[in-house]
Amino acid sequence: AAKESRDVTGSSLKDLLLDLFDVIPNITRRFQRFPGLNPENVLELLLGSESERQRGGIEGRKVRALWEVFRWASGQYKGFKHLPQAREIMASLLIREAKVKEVELLLMEMEHNGDRFDNEGIFCDLIQKYVVDFDSRKAVMLFDWMRRKGFIPSSSCYQILIDHLVRVHRTESAYRIFLDWVETTAESNHMNIDGIGKVIELLCLDQRVQEARVLARKLVALGCN
Structure with missing residues (x-):
């Protein structure tokens, strides 16, 4: 050790x-x-x-x-x-x-x-370390802190964090962070379509159909069909 x-x-x-x-x-x-x-x-x-x-x-x-x-x-x-x-x-x-x-x-x-x-990369790397350690709480806390400070995580950081939150069934956090990603990106090609489907599926499983529709509409507006 x-x-x-x-x-x-x-x-x-x-x-x-x-x-x-x-x-x-x-x-x-x-x-x-x-x-x-x-x-x-x-x-x-x-x-x-x-x-x-x-x-x-x-x-x-x-x-x-x-x-x-x-x-x-x-x-x-x-x-x-x-x-x-x-x-x-x-x-x-x-x-x-x-x-x-x-x-x-x-x-x-x-x-x-x-x-x-001012180095967003360090924060993103730390979020990824938390994900590896299955520390969802700290990963989400650091993400929220970044956003309050005006930092925008990298696409890969968003993706890794959202995939993790879907995997551990943290529906609210996954939805909120995915929505933030949609609202901060201007290009749909930075987004993983499979990951989008998993978040929407998770919302539907939790009977949060309205949120699933909101997310789907935003994605269509962004050019994800």
Whole structure:
């Protein structure tokens, strides 16, 4: 089983950077002499690690080490703010390693601090992780949060979430999210006809014929015949 992230409160920067030395030696060697890290330093670490990841040189253990440095930097002083690009790279690395709790913590802290995160892809990836874990509640909650913030999920995200909700018989959520998809898309070719049929079938099975008709009419107007 993967180890939990350690408490970095009492850790020194030098100790935390040791775990990254074999991945980005030049950067970590330089930063080990620093008493602390500024937001630009953290971004440099993450950019270097992301570059190594693309070459296949970074694994889950190193992502955990990066997260620990990221957290340590956040706690240096009140008001420390990571750069938007740093948050985006960190979230992306965590998602790839299925570190859902860490991504949740990162997003919650950003929300608490009033920081905006403009990468819809990260949210869509997180929704897909929830679907894989059969966590319908969190998947729908995150979808609703995205829409309140004005984000529009990708077509594949809509499709995966709706297919899951149909599979677990969450009729109300499936209908509501499908209706939202219909109302936010301008092209019917982005929609899966088989998926449409399953939502309408689910509505009819639940004797919600009126909603099925509403959805069918909207689809006809969109060009789905």
